[in-house]
Amino acid sequence: MDITNKKILVCDDSVLARKQLVDAVNEVATGATFIEGKNGAEAVELYKKEKPNLVFMDIVMPEKDGTEALKEIKSFDEEAVIIIVSSVGTQEQLKKAIKLGAKDFIQKPFEKNQIKEIIELRLGGK
Template sequence: MKKILIVDDAAFMRFAIRTVLERNGFQVVGEAENGSVAISKYKELQPDIVTMDITMPEMDGIQALREIRKLNPNSKIIIISALGQESYVREAVKLGAKGFVVKPYKEDYLIRTLSKL
């Protein structure tokens, strides 16, 4: 069972992602509301996969992605972000994100994307 860390500043979005993932056999080991917390939780929990929002207060997803990739160049991070952020998504993929899912996402697409990792 793959262990997942969910990173999103919106509590309802973290809940929605958690619900979908747990219903499909993933283990959610933690949640973070911004990039700074995500880095701490990544170090502590050592998840197999991180779902990462881009736009968040304090530290955005791009900065957190950079830092997590420094900690573990083999980290598996999927960006889950809204339409209109394509330039950030391209940057994230260049920095090592393994893919992206556009909000609002379809459950089957999210699960397929994570299952490939």
């Protein structure tokens, strides 16, 4: 699947989690540019600066959690496509994230086919 000229922001406080997500995207699609952030504050800053086509973001992060970052990004750009990727999301946090405008949720550990489906659906990759 070719997603050349697409920017993907991957935001997680775990370096390993970011690497796994980037590797998974690269296994199912080629050509994307990746931007990485390690907390919600960086996610908001990087989103405003880079305007990525797709965001994968954890909920539980230092400085600013994923739901706060989601709210700020959506107030900046209501068309933002944000996918929550989290292992410790409670039902309440997930409901809040969806209510705030998250497009989808993937539970860690994720499967490659979940990433492929998101890329196809959200970036129109073929």
